Amino acid sequence: MKIKKGIAVSPGVAVALAVVIDTEDFDIPERHVPVDHAQAELARLKKAVKVSKKEILDLQKRTVERIGKETASIFDFHLGMLADKILQKKFSDTITGDHVTAEYAVATVLRGYAKEFLAMPQYLADRVKDVYDIEKRLLRNLTGQRRQSLSHLAKDVIVLAHDLTPSQAAGMDRRHILGMAIDAGGQTSHTAIVARALGIPAVVGLNDITGEAAGGDTVIIDGNRGTVVINPDEKTLAEYTKIAHEQVEFLHSLDALRDLPAITRDGHEIRLLGNIEFPEEVDTVLEKGGDGIGLYRTEFLYLGADSEPTEEDHYRAYRQVIDTCKDRTVVIRTTDLGADKYTQSRARMPEPNPFLGCRSIRFCLQNLPMFKTQIRAILRASIDAEVSMLFPLITNILELRQAKTIVRDVAEDLEEENLEHRADIPIGMMVETPSAALQCDAFAKEVDFFSIGTNDLVQYTLAVDRGNERVASLFSVAHPAVLRLLKQVIRTGQRHDVPVSVCGEVAGDPVFTLLLLGMGLRIFSCAPSAIPEIKQIIRLITMDNAMRISRRVMGFETDKEVIKYLRVETRSVLPKAMQD
Numbered sequence: 001m002k003i004k005k006g007i008a009v010s011p012g013v014a015v016a017l018a019v020v021i022d023t024e025d026f027d028i029p030e031r032h033v034p035v036d037h038a039q040a041e042l043a044r045l046k047k048a049v050k051v052s053k054k055e056i057l058d059l060q061k062r063t064v065e066r067i068g069k070e071t072a073s074i075f076d077f078h079l080g081m082l083a084d085k086i087l088q089k090k091f092s093d094t095i096t097g098d099h100v101t102a103e104y105a106v107a108t109v110l111r112g113y114a115k116e117f118l119a120m121p122q123y124l125a126d127r128v129k130d131v132y133d134i135e136k137r138l139l140r141n142l143t144g145q146r147r148q149s150l151s152h153l154a155k156d157v158i159v160l161a162h163d164l165t166p167s168q169a170a171g172m173d174r175r176h177i178l179g180m181a182i183d184a185g186g187q188t189s190h191t192a193i194v195a196r197a198l199g200i201p202a203v204v205g206l207n208d209i210t211g212e213a214a215g216g217d218t219v220i221i222d223g224n225r226g227t228v229v230i231n232p233d234e235k236t237l238a239e240y241t242k243i244a245h246e247q248v249e250f251l252h253s254l255d256a257l258r259d260l261p262a263i264t265r266d267g268h269e270i271r272l273l274g275n276i277e278f279p280e281e282v283d284t285v286l287e288k289g290g291d292g293i294g295l296y297r298t299e300f301l302y303l304g305a306d307s308e309p310t311e312e313d314h315y316r317a318y319r320q321v322i323d324t325c326k327d328r329t330v331v332i333r334t335t336d337l338g339a340d341k342y343t344q345s346r347a348r349m350p351e352p353n354p355f356l357g358c359r360s361i362r363f364c365l366q367n368l369p370m371f372k373t374q375i376r377a378i379l380r381a382s383i384d385a386e387v388s389m390l391f392p393l394i395t396n397i398l399e400l401r402q403a404k405t406i407v408r409d410v411a412e413d414l415e416e417e418n419l420e421h422r423a424d425i426p427i428g429m430m431v432e433t434p435s436a437a438l439q440c441d442a443f444a445k446e447v448d449f450f451s452i453g454t455n456d457l458v459q460y461t462l463a464v465d466r467g468n469e470r471v472a473s474l475f476s477v478a479h480p481a482v483l484r485l486l487k488q489v490i491r492t493g494q495r496h497d498v499p500v501s502v503c504g505e506v507a508g509d510p511v512f513t514l515l516l517l518g519m520g521l522r523i524f525s526c527a528p529s530a531i532p533e534i535k536q537i538i539r540l541i542t543m544d545n546a547m548r549i550s551r552r553v554m555g556f557e558t559d560k561e562v563i564k565y566l567r568v569e570t571r572s573v574l575p576k577a578m579q580d
């Protein structure tokens with residue numbers, strides 16, 4: 001038995017046999033073939049390209065059906081590469097010129113491409129992954145091995161991978177993937193976001209899980225504690241199997257809460273909203289008993305797309321969300337590109353410190369045509385609907401005023417063009433830096449609501465990169481400094497009658513529900529899968545109790561004490577809460 005510790009990114013416990021993705025040794029040895037074999041190798045390659053194209057088209061079609069057009073567009077890049085004449089020529093030149101196998105040609109040419117991507121000024125890590133994705137597909141089709149498809153699994157598995165490519169993550173078959181363990185990444189990797197959205201227990205940042213476990217090993221994923229157990233002994237296996245069963249029963253029991261209000265025992269009504277990345281996720285939020293959308297991360301419209309979304313692309317996505325939500329709240333966040341959000345491609349110059357660079361609202365204010373396109377679509381889509389607009393990463397008042405001025409300008413343009421729109425849309429800002437939190441009394445006079453983004457607030461307060469597994473143990477929302485900022489923003493909102501929500505991951509973490517309620521938080525926005533459990537806790541607590549807990553917590557000096565205390569208190573309210 002081997003126990004590995006990583007970063008818990010999606011809660012829950014799962015036990016199943018492992019499927020290891022990426023264990024193939026792609027270090028293809030140079031294999032020379034006789035000169036007169038070149039034509040045969042070219043024919044093999046041609047066939048593999050054809051089969052690969054067909055597979056990608058099928059995958060794209062299924063992704064459109066299951067997740068949506070925006071996500072499916074990531075495959076356009078794959079198809080484009082396979083159709084690329086220059087690439088074809090490089091393959092055939094390598095085969096005929098160097099007298100090598102088609103496999104060797106594919107591996108060397110595509111690895112050369114990957115290196116070029118990495119060296120390019122406009123380096124985009126996701127594109128490199130796409131190149132490797134294409135390489136793997138071609139090699140599989142050349143060697144005749146079946147690709148281990150994550151979209152068509154016949155049995156329940158735990159997926160182990162170095163990292164999932166965008167196409168693997170988008171095509172995953174939720175029914176059979178019980179858990180995921182990933183070598184790379186942190187809280188905001190594709191894999192973490194998709195795992196949370198789909199409610200699959202996951203641990204990332206494991207360094208070498210793919211080297212330490214093999215396909216067919218029994219693996220336990222503990223997405224609450226960030227632990228992975230490889231080939232557990234009988235006792236451990238029995239313990240975890242029991243926990244996994246109890247968890248299924250527990251989640252099942254929460255289904256009954258769907259149509260019940262999120263209200264405390266002493267009658268305080270709480271708004272429980274969902275975070276989404278794709279319009280299709282609205283259904284899950286509503287199925288889980290959410291009351292609307294508290295954070296629509298629109299940058300996912302850009303994910304994998306080769307060109308910027310048009311006004312109509314934006315409009316269609318927003319209308320889909322709004323129409324599915326009917327008259328419920330929808331908070332559309334303007335594009336949060338830059339830093340960890342898939343967009344180094346969009347930065348004109350690579351940045352030495354992208355988290356402190358031109359990201360989010362800064363990027364938008366420097367790219368006005370793009371920003372205005374999105375705002376036009378939001379204003380047009382919001383007629384007769386409960387929609388608000390949310391600006392990310394505001395750090396100073398002038399920035400906020402500038403963004404608001406642009407909204408006014410856009411509304412005037414639409415007016416002049418006689419296009420129906422909503423000019424008086426409520427405008428809120430994310431509080432995700434210490435500067436915004438400390439100055440929130442001034443901001444409160446200029447916004448309609450605050451939404452606290454704890455993921456970024458923690459990293460900027462504690463100087464801990466949220467995506468770096470090496471400092472993950474320092475990334476703690478329970479740090480007393482972070483808690484003080486949180487409390488200050490919530491209290492300031494109350495004083496100014498400005499609604500405050502929390503939409504960072506902490507809003508969906510049951511360990512923190514009591515504390516947040518006690519601090520005065522009345523709006524939670526979290527991953528859809530977390531909604532039922534948070535609702536359950538809310539319904540079991542009185543506000544007096546929550547306030548007592550919050551007062552006590554504010555007296556602690558370390559995050560460890562905070563977490564320990566909150567776990568005990570949460571268990572006393574909900575003994576089966578999915579927590580460590």
Ligand code: PEP
Pocket residue numbers: 295297336432452453454455456457503504505
């Ligand atoms: C946050 O920072 O907490 C947040 C919700 O925004 P994102 O995770 O999209 O950066």
Ligand code: MG
Pocket residue numbers: 392432453455456
């Ligand atoms: Mg953020």
